Amino acid sequence: MNVYDSGRMADTLAPLGYRQIDGPEGADMVILNTCHIREKAAEKVYSDLGRLRLLKEAAEAEGEQMIIAVAGCLAQAEGAEIMRRAPAVDMVFGPQSYHRLPEMIARATRSAGTRVLDTEFPVAPKFDFLPATEGPVAPAAFLTVQEGCDKFCAFCVVPYTRGAEYSRPVADIEAEARRLVAGGAVEITLLGQNVNAYHGEGARGQCWGLGSLVRRLAEISGLKRLRYTTSHPRDMDDDLIAAHGEVPQLMPFLHLPVQSGADSVLAAMNRQHSADDYLRLVARIRAACPNIELSSDFIVGFPGESDRDFDATMNLISRVGFVQAYSFKYSPRPGTPAASVENQVEAAVKAERLAHLQELLNRQQLEFNQTCVGRQIPILLERDGRRPGQRVGRSPYMQAVHVDVPEGEIGRIVEVDIVSAGPNSLGGRLMSVNNKLEKGIATAE
Numbered sequence: 001m002n003v004y005d006s007g008r009m010a011d012t013l014a015p016l017g018y019r020q021i022d023g024p025e026g027a028d029m030v031i032l033n034t035c036h037i038r039e040k041a042a043e044k045v046y047s048d049l050g051r052l053r054l055l056k057e058a059a060e061a062e063g064e065q066m067i068i069a070v071a072g073c074l075a076q077a078e079g080a081e082i083m084r085r086a087p088a089v090d091m092v093f094g095p096q097s098y099h100r101l102p103e104m105i106a107r108a109t110r111s112a113g114t115r116v117l118d119t120e121f122p123v124a125p126k127f128d129f130l131p132a133t134e135g136p137v138a139p140a141a142f143l144t145v146q147e148g149c150d151k152f153c154a155f156c157v158v159p160y161t162r163g164a165e166y167s168r169p170v171a172d173i174e175a176e177a178r179r180l181v182a183g184g185a186v187e188i189t190l191l192g193q194n195v196n197a198y199h200g201e202g203a204r205g206q207c208w209g210l211g212s213l214v215r216r217l218a219e220i221s222g223l224k225r226l227r228y229t230t231s232h233p234r235d236m237d238d239d240l241i242a243a244h245g246e247v248p249q250l251m252p253f254l255h256l257p258v259q260s261g262a263d264s265v266l267a268a269m270n271r272q273h274s275a276d277d278y279l280r281l282v283a284r285i286r287a288a289c290p291n292i293e294l295s296s297d298f299i300v301g302f303p304g305e306s307d308r309d310f311d312a313t314m315n316l317i318s319r320v321g322f323v324q325a326y327s328f329k330y331s332p333r334p335g336t337p338a339a340s341v342e343n344q345v346e347a348a349v350k351a352e353r354l355a356h357l358q359e360l361l362n363r364q365q366l367e368f369n370q371t372c373v374g375r376q377i378p379i380l381l382e383r384d385g386r387r388p389g390q391r392v393g394r395s396p397y398m399q400a401v402h403v404d405v406p407e408g409e410i411g412r413i414v415e416v417d418i419v420s421a422g423p424n425s426l427g428g429r430l431m432s433v434n435n436k437l438e439k440g441i442a443t444a445e
């Protein structure tokens, strides 16, 4: 979501004459778009700010101004603290304030030394005020449809930094999706902290769930792939599950975090489901879409997690057969309920459990990648590879695939014979180009 938000900030800044450059050297303004989800992400911001201060001092010595801004969830949570710890920072603003950037910049530049802190939650949603994305977009684009979260998992800062759930109206999302496709997007990932809780205003004012939204977007000609992330198991409703069987554009890959496989830990996390509920849900999803694969997030070392609880997580991982996952050591976050409980797990135990868990997940990922060898898989070519003539694309399962293709194929979906598999990517040979007809280009199969 921060990638998407950064793009929208760039859209907001373009009319003021700003354009994006590759690094901070020589920049008139540097915005750090930050994350607060784990402590490590927050620490990184303070060390980056130390480096940026030196650049700013060098710019000022030459009579240039360089604005340093901190955006995102760390800014939302620790705005005043950032101002105190990092005097070189000119502007601090939370995720709900991006549309006010021009006004903030005007205040910060009008008189040197003016510092701006904007971490208000808005009365009116920012989406109404952000300018539309214009011009070329990447073949695989993001589109935020929902923000915030009302779930209050005991470990998580999101409900505090991003605020309560908000769903954008269907018409706005559809208009943005059409613009993205017109700009070159072939795949759109619908984003939200709790995306399948989507409940936006649909046609004729009724409330639409994510399943209805997906079906509507699938009607956009030229939009060949749809994904959504991140979902909560409690919010997978029948209509969304059915859409996985019925909407061919919806990719057969679902990121559905379970966090733990132990019921006592799930309860302490306030996840509102048991391990068994999750397994039953996976069975329903697979019944609707037999070729679907799943990925998840895991937290190890949540307060009170015993060896047996951890074993239950390992057991769930093999039973579901996750083909991909993100896993983390529990990181106590200020202000969240789990941070202040007594039975915290020792750092060494967390590290050991994480290593075990990642070993199993990596093995499952490699095994799945190996089952792809010998299959013919449609790949969306997204960018150039390192070698001349090589492109990197994505399979329906989000695997990176390296394939040799002639010039100018980026943005196309091509049929690829998978010939090799590694832990993190596949290698393939081009079979045919299957979406050239709409683009009016003759194709040699």
Ligand code: 5AD
Pocket (backbone or CB within 6 Å): 037, 038, 155, 156, 157, 257, 259, 297, 298, 299, 328, 329, 330, 331, 332, 333
């Ligand atoms: N510690 C460790 N991992 C966390 N996550 C969220 N909060 C924490 C925390 N305090 C993980 C969860 C979530 C993912 C985005 O980050 O697994 O699904």
Ligand code: SF4
Pocket (backbone or CB within 6 Å): 149, 150, 151, 152, 153, 156, 157, 158, 159, 193, 194, 232
């Ligand atoms: Fe955080 Fe996701 Fe839980 Fe919401 S559902 S509180 S975003 S982990």
